[in-house]
Amino acid sequence: MIHARGLTREFKVKKETVTAVAGIDLDVEAGQLVAFLGPNGAGKSTTLRMLTTLLPPTSGTATVAGHDVASHPAAVRLRIGYVGQKNSAGENFLVRDELVTQGRCYGLSIRDAAARADELLDLLDLRPLARRKPGTLSGGQRRRLDIALGLIHRPGLLFLDEPSTGLDPKSRADIWQHILRLRETFGTTLFLTTHYLEEADNMAERVVIIDGGRIIADGTAERLKNDLAGDHITITTSTEREARTAARIGDGTATGTTVRLQVPNAAAALPDYLRTLDGAGIKVTTAETARPTLDDVFLALTGRSLTDDDIPA
Amino acid sequence: MTTFLRDTTTVFSREVKPSLREPVGLLFEMGQPLLFLFLFGSLLDGTVGSSWQWFVPGILVMMCLTGPLAAGYTLLVELIGGSMERMMVTPLNRTAMLVGRTMKEMIVLLVQAVLIILLALPLGFELHPVGVLTGLVQLVIFGVGLGSLSFVLAIKSAPGGTLFYIVSQSIMFPLLLCSGVLLPLDAAPAWLQTIGYANPVTYVVDAQRALFAGDLANLSVLYGTAAACAVAAVGLYLGNRAMRRGV
Ligand SMILES: Nc1ncnc2c1ncn2[C@@H]1O[C@H](COP(=O)(O)OP(=O)(O)O)[C@@H](O)[C@H]1O
Numbered sequence: 001m002i003h004a005r006g007l008t009r010e011f012k013v014k015k016e017t018v019t020a021v022a023g024i025d026l027d028v029e030a031g032q033l034v035a036f037l038g039p040n041g042a043g044k045s046t047t048l049r050m051l052t053t054l055l056p057p058t059s060g061t062a063t064v065a066g067h068d069v070a071s072h073p074a075a076v077r078l079r080i081g082y083v084g085q086k087n088s089a090g091e092n093f094l095v096r097d098e099l100v101t102q103g104r105c106y107g108l109s110i111r112d113a114a115a116r117a118d119e120l121l122d123l124l125d126l127r128p129l130a131r132r133k134p135g136t137l138s139g140g141q142r143r144r145l146d147i148a149l150g151l152i153h154r155p156g157l158l159f160l161d162e163p164s165t166g167l168d169p170k171s172r173a174d175i176w177q178h179i180l181r182l183r184e185t186f187g188t189t190l191f192l193t194t195h196y197l198e199e200a201d202n203m204a205e206r207v208v209i210i211d212g213g214r215i216i217a218d219g220t221a222e223r224l225k226n227d228l229a230g231d232h233i234t235i236t237t238s239t240e241r242e243a244r245t246a247a248r249i250g251d252g253t254a255t256g257t258t259v260r261l262q263v264p265n266a267a268a269a270l271p272d273y274l275r276t277l278d279g280a281g282i283k284v285t286t287a288e289t290a291r292p293t294l295d296d297v298f299l300a301l302t303g304r305s306l307t308d309d310d311i312p313a
Numbered sequence: 314m315t316t317f318l319r320d321t322t323t324v325f326s327r328e329v330k331p332s333l334r335e336p337v338g339l340l341f342e343m344g345q346p347l348l349f350l351f352l353f354g355s356l357l358d359g360t361v362g363s364s365w366q367w368f369v370p371g372i373l374v375m376m377c378l379t380g381p382l383a384a385g386y387t388l389l390v391e392l393i394g395g396s397m398e399r400m401m402v403t404p405l406n407r408t409a410m411l412v413g414r415t416m417k418e419m420i421v422l423l424v425q426a427v428l429i430i431l432l433a434l435p436l437g438f439e440l441h442p443v444g445v446l447t448g449l450v451q452l453v454i455f456g457v458g459l460g461s462l463s464f465v466l467a468i469k470s471a472p473g474g475t476l477f478y479i480v481s482q483s484i485m486f487p488l489l490l491c492s493g494v495l496l497p498l499d500a501a502p503a504w505l506q507t508i509g510y511a512n513p514v515t516y517v518v519d520a521q522r523a524l525f526a527g528d529l530a531n532l533s534v535l536y537g538t539a540a541a542c543a544v545a546a547v548g549l550y551l552g553n554r555a556m557r558r559g560v
Pocket residue numbers: 011012013018019020038039040041042043044045046047313
C-alpha cells in the first residue's frame with residue numbers, strides 16, 4: 001500500500017534550511033494498522049503530507065495505493081483518505097453540506113453524494129448534528145466529522161494525523177472504537193500518527209518510531225519492547241547509602257532510596273538480586289517488576305523521554 | 314473540460330450556500346458602502362452635478378474592492394484551519410477551486426450592485442440601461458482580477474496570516490483615496506493626481522462614471538476596460554499558478 005524510499009523534505013525558514021524529514025524508507029502492506037509514533041516536531045505530519053500528495057518531497061520517492069505521489073497525484077488522491085491534524089470542516093458550512101460537498105469533490109453525483117453523506121452520518125453517530133455548524137460541536141464530535149469526511153469515497157487506505165489528540169479520555173476511546181471498527185468491517189489499511197504511547201502500544205499491530213526526521217525503530221510493540229528496552233526491577237531501601245550500593249551491585253541507577261535496573265527477564269532475576277542484596281546486608285523494603293513501555297524503548301534509543309513534552313505541534 | 318465544469322460547480326455551490334441560507338449577511342456587508350453612499354451623496358449634492366449619478370458608480374467600484382478582499386480573508390481562514398487542506402487531498406481541479414470561488418464573489422457583487430442601483434433610483438439616479446449593463450460587465454472583469462489577487466495574497470500569507478493583514482490594511486485606503494472613488498480627483502493637489510494616474514482603479518472609476526451617464530463612446534471607457542482586463546489577466550495568471558503549486 002505504501003512504499004517510500006529516501007523520502008526527504010526540507011523547509012526554508014529565514015534563509016536557514018530545516019530538515020523536517022531526513023530520508024525515510026517505509027513499506028506498509030494492505031490491511032495493516034500502523035502507528036507512527038514520535039515527539040512533537042519529529043516529522044510525522046510532514047511525512048503524512050508527502051504521502052498524501054499535499055507536499056512535494058525534496059528528494060526520494062513514494063508509491064501510495066499503487067501510484068507515484070509525484071508523477072500521478074490524481075490517481076493517489078482517488079484511492080486514499082486523509083484526516084488532517086486540524087479540523088476538516090469549514091466554519092461557515094453545515095455538517096451535512098460539507099459531507100455532500102466532499103462527495104462531489106470525488107466526482108459523485110448530487111444524489112450519490114447525499115446518500116453517502118447520510119450513510120456516514122449514521123456510521124459515525126452524527127445524524128442529530130447534520131444541520132449544525134462545526135463550531136457548535138464538541139471536540140470528539142468534530143473529530144468524528146473529520147473521519148466521516150475522509151471516508152466519503154470508501155478509500156482502501158486512510159491516513160489519520162493525531163486523530164485523538166486533545167480529546168478527553170472518553171472521546172478518545174470513542175474515536176478509537178470507530179477506527180478499529182473501520183478496519184474490522186471494511187478492511188481499511190490505517191496509517192496514523194500519535195504521540196500517545198498507550199495508544200500505539202494497545203491499538204496498533206505495528207509501531208514505527210520517528211525522531212528528528214528519521215525512523216529509529218519499526219516492529220510490533222512487543223518486539224520493540226523486548227529487543228530494545230527489556231524489563232525493569234524497582235526496589236526501595238531504607239537509606240540512600242544502601243540504595244547507592246544496591247545500584248552498584250545490580251548495575252542500575254539510584255534516585256533517593258529507589259533503585260531501578262533493567263534486565264532481560266525481571267521475574268526470574270528478582271529473587272537472585274534480592275538474595276545478593278541480603279548477603280550484602282542491605283535491607284530491601286519494597287520490590288517490584290515491570291514490563292517495559294514504549295517510552296522505555298524511546299528512552300533506550302534516544303536518551304530522552306517521549307512524555308517530556310505533551311503539547312501537540 | 315467536463316470535470317472542470319463539474320468541479321467549478323461543486324466549489325461554487327459550496328460557497329454560495331451560506332449566502333443563500335443567510336441572505337441578510339449580504340446586506341450587512343453592504344452596510345459601509347451604503348453609509349458612504351447616503352452620507353457623501355447628500356454632502357456632495359450639487360458640487361459634482363447630480364451627486365447620485367457621480368456617486369453610485371464610485372460606490373460600486375468600492376464594493377468591487379472590498380468584496381474580493383473579504384473573499385481572500387475567507388480563504389485565508391480556511392487555509393489556516395484544515396478545510397482547504399482537506400479539499401486539496403481530493404482530486405478536485407485546482408483551477409476550479411479558484412474559478413468557483415471567484416464566480417460566487419461576482420454573483421454577490423452583481424446582486425449588491427443591482428440593490429444599490431434600485432435604492433438610488435428614487436433619489437434621482439438616472440438609469441441608462443445599456444451603459445449600466447456594460448458597466449456591470451466591466452466591473453465583473455475587474456472583480457475577477459481583484460478576487461484572484463486577493464486569493465494569491467491569502468495563499469502567500471498562510472499559515473501565519475500576518476502578511477495578509479499588513480498588505481490589505483495598507484493597500485485599501487490609498488487605492489480608494491488615489492482613485493477619485495469618494496472625492497473627485499480634479500479638486501486634488503497635483504501630486505495626488507499623478508499618483509492617481511498610476512492607479513488602475515482610477516481608470517475603472519472614470520469609465521464607470523462615463524458608462525453610468527450613458528456615454529459609451531467616451532475614451533475613458535476604453536482605458537477603464539483595458540485596466541480591468543489587465544488586472545484580470547494578471548490576477549488569473551498568478552492565482553492559477555498559486556493554486557496549482559499547492560498550498
Ligand atoms: N511549513 C513549514 N515551514 C517550516 N517548517 C516546517 C513546516 N512544517 C513543518 N516544519 C518543521 O518541520 C519539523 C517537523 O514538523 P512536523 O512534521 O509538523 O512534526 P510532527 O507532526 O511530528 O509534530 C518541525 O521542526 C517543524 O517546525
